[in-house]
Amino acid sequence: MSIELVLHYLVSSSFIHGAGMTLLLTVTSLFFGVMIGLVLALIQESRTRTGQVVTFFYLWLFRGTPVLFQVIFIYNVLPSFGIKLSAFVCAVLALSLNEGAYMAEILRSGLQAVKKGQRTAGLALGMTGSQMMRYVVVPQAARIVLPPIGNQMIGMLKLSALVSVIAVEELLLVANQTASADFRYFEALTAAGIYYLAMTTAFMGLQILIETALDPKKRQRMRRVPLTERMLGTSKSFAVR
Amino acid sequence: MVVEHFLEIVGINKSFGSVQVLKTCSMTVAAKETVVVIGPSGSGKSTLLRSINLLEPVDSGDIFFAGENITRERKKAHLLRQQIGMVFQNFELFAHLSAVENVMLAPMKILGVSSADAHDIAVDLLRKVQIPEKADAFPDELSGGQQQRVAIARALAMRPKLMLYDEPTSALDPEMIREVLDVMAELSAEGMTSIVVTHEMGFARRAADRIVFMEQGEIIESASSDQFFGGTVNDRARRFLDQILH
Ligand SMILES: Nc1ncnc2c1ncn2[C@@H]1O[C@H](COP(=O)(O)OP(=O)(O)OP(=O)(O)O)[C@@H](O)[C@H]1O
Ligand SMILES: [Mg+2]
Numbered sequence: 001m002s003i004e005l006v007l008h009y010l011v012s013s014s015f016i017h018g019a020g021m022t023l024l025l026t027v028t029s030l031f032f033g034v035m036i037g038l039v040l041a042l043i044q045e046s047r048t049r050t051g052q053v054v055t056f057f058y059l060w061l062f063r064g065t066p067v068l069f070q071v072i073f074i075y076n077v078l079p080s081f082g083i084k085l086s087a088f089v090c091a092v093l094a095l096s097l098n099e100g101a102y103m104a105e106i107l108r109s110g111l112q113a114v115k116k117g118q119r120t121a122g123l124a125l126g127m128t129g130s131q132m133m134r135y136v137v138v139p140q141a142a143r144i145v146l147p148p149i150g151n152q153m154i155g156m157l158k159l160s161a162l163v164s165v166i167a168v169e170e171l172l173l174v175a176n177q178t179a180s181a182d183f184r185y186f187e188a189l190t191a192a193g194i195y196y197l198a199m200t201t202a203f204m205g206l207q208i209l210i211e212t213a214l215d216p217k218k219r220q221r222m223r224r225v226p227l228t229e230r231m232l233g234t235s236k237s238f239a240v241r
Numbered sequence: 242m243v244v245e246h247f248l249e250i251v252g253i254n255k256s257f258g259s260v261q262v263l264k265t266c267s268m269t270v271a272a273k274e275t276v277v278v279i280g281p282s283g284s285g286k287s288t289l290l291r292s293i294n295l296l297e298p299v300d301s302g303d304i305f306f307a308g309e310n311i312t313r314e315r316k317k318a319h320l321l322r323q324q325i326g327m328v329f330q331n332f333e334l335f336a337h338l339s340a341v342e343n344v345m346l347a348p349m350k351i352l353g354v355s356s357a358d359a360h361d362i363a364v365d366l367l368r369k370v371q372i373p374e375k376a377d378a379f380p381d382e383l384s385g386g387q388q389q390r391v392a393i394a395r396a397l398a399m400r401p402k403l404m405l406y407d408e409p410t411s412a413l414d415p416e417m418i419r420e421v422l423d424v425m426a427e428l429s430a431e432g433m434t435s436i437v438v439t440h441e442m443g444f445a446r447r448a449a450d451r452i453v454f455m456e457q458g459e460i461i462e463s464a465s466s467d468q469f470f471g472g473t474v475n476d477r478a479r480r481f482l483d484q485i486l487h
Contacts, residue, residue, distance in 0.1 A: 121329065216339070
């Protein structure tokens with residue numbers, strides 16, 4: 001294997017674009033997935049009969065079929081109904097719709113993990129329903145759902161490779177095309193693998209940062225200790241934790 | 242002299258499904274009065290308290306608060322609750338906030354008080370409930386008695402006109418009951434109108450102006466503290482008292 005060639009691929013514009021596309025697919029699909037999941041979770045929370053039926057059907061449909069099937073279906077079937085979307089939009093649509101089904105479950109379990117008594121306490125203080133959700137339920141639920149959402153994010157990065165089948169120029173497609181043009185599979189795929197690992201590692205780091213920011217105890221203790229002391233590790237209160 | 246009925250409950254009924262939990266309950270509470278509600282488990286004490294701040298809508302009857310009929314205030318229920326503090330058996334401090342933040346939250350987010358002012362209010366109140374040193378502790382770092390005192394401070398931060406306590410010491414170890422009851426007794430002595438569901442007869446003797454006895458959804462007895470402890474009470478109340486005292 002030629003390390004030089006791997007490096008060459010890593011900095012080539014097609015690989016950089018491919019990685020950028022993978023990142024864009026992941027982030028946008030995750031964003032819309034969370035939004036869809038949130039709507040579904042709130043509908044389920046409201047406990048109306050139609051709401052239950054709609055969400056059950058949604059989850060049944062999108063968790064009961066392969067993502068690859070959903071991607072191909074949306075790309076190939078929507079045009080026959082006169083809906084013409086770019087391959088990228090189809091990819092984001094399929095990945096978001098699928099992600100929404102999983103997000104709904106994660107968000108719902110997060111909301112349910114905040115005990116009823118906490119809500120009652122908020123209402124008893126005189127909060128409106130939305131104030132109670134915003135200041136009491138959501139901050140507590142956020143901490144609970146963050147680790148599974150982080151996992152979904154990494155999962156989504158890997159899932160995004162599937163949309164190479166509808167010719168979205170993401171990392172795997174670029175690697176595959178380059179490899180078959182140059183007959184250098186090992187180098188091209190190694191370069192793609194390095195990008196994937198770099199991105200998952202960055203996501204994990206991000207996850208840890210956000211978890212720390214959301215943990216009120218860690219946050220408060222950080223705030224109380226001046227930055228220089230924190231970095232030098234000279235503070236006692238920091239050493240305790 | 243006109244007796245000022247600060248809170249007046251007139252014949253309220255409440256059923257959960259086929260079970261009638263409150264049966265034509267009536268009671269009045271004057272301003273600055275402390276009323277202790279006792280009664281066996283399941284007699285409807287919590288439901289009575291929760292119907293006063295409209296957490297539990299009643300089926301019929303009327304509730305007057307400061308002269309206004311509040312019974313059917315659905316839309317403005319939150320405005321009423323801002324004037325009524327509530328303390329729960331399980332404290333229910335917000336787990337994601339420190340003690341001082343728990344007390345600051347409602348004034349800041351509901352009343353729009355600045356964070357600096359809310360902090361001052363909170364520190365004062367934590368001093369009042371005797372735990373200024375725990376301001377930065379989180380609920381899971383506090384003992385039950387400390388948590389309950391923070392919960393009282395949290396309720397007081399809204400400057401309520403009425404305090405409702407639902408078995409505030411039932412979840413506490415014996416050695417912590419006293420510190421919570423002391424805070425409550427002091428508030429009562431300062432003239433905070435209070436309704437307290439409790440089995441702590443020592444507290445009733447010390448702080449209550451009146452004792453209300455409930456059984457199976459009915460208010461069986463409503464006597465002044467002197468009458469009640471002087472022995473002139475209804476037989477059923479007497480039997481219940483004997484049970485919890487021995
Ligand atoms: N949300 C509810 N749904 C159905 N039944 C309920 C509900 N809340 C209370 N009940 C029932 O109403 C009755 C009175 O309950 P309540 O909690 O008011 O009693 P309590 O006097 O406070 O009892 P305890 O001393 O055990 O706290 C009980 O039989 C209880 O099972
Ligand atoms: Mg009760």
